[in-house]
Amino acid sequence: MAAVLSVVSSLLVGTILIVAPWTGLWESNYLLAPHPALRSFLLSAFTRGSITGLGLVNILLALHEARQRFARRAPEGEGGDRA
Numbered sequence: 381m382a383a384v385l386s387v388v389s390s391l392l393v394g395t396i397l398i399v400a401p402w403t404g405l406w407e408s409n410y411l412l413a414p415h416p417a418l419r420s421f422l423l424s425a426f427t428r429g430s431i432t433g434l435g436l437v438n439i440l441l442a443l444h445e446a447r448q449r450f451a452r453r454a455p456e457g458e459g460g461d462r463a
Contacts, residue, residue, distance in 0.1 A: 383445075383446075383449045383450075386442075386445065387442050387445055387446040387449070390438055390439070390441065390442030390445065391438075391439060391442045391443075393435075393438055394435045394436065394437075394438030394439035394442060395435065395439070396435070397431055397432065397434050397435025397438060398432050398435035398436065398439070399435075400431070401427070401428035401429075401431045401432055402428065402432075406422075406423075406428075407423060409422075
């Protein structure tokens with residue numbers, strides 16, 4: 381159960397990191413209004429692309445983790461030695 385929650389949460393965080401920088405919520409963040417230099421940095425295509433890249437890495441790692449954890453759970457009778 382913990383493995384499933386770990387994979388699902390990693391996929392969710394990765395999806396949010398991919399989508400969030402390109403939404404209107406990212407641009408209309410009122411917490412950045414007093415900081416114009418930081419706001420311009422966070423709205424740059426470089427920063428948005430970097431955060432999207434981190435989201436892709438997070439999803440790839442979640443898929444790798446799922447493959448590793450669930451491949452171990454395969455029944456031992458499958459793919460084993462046949463007499």
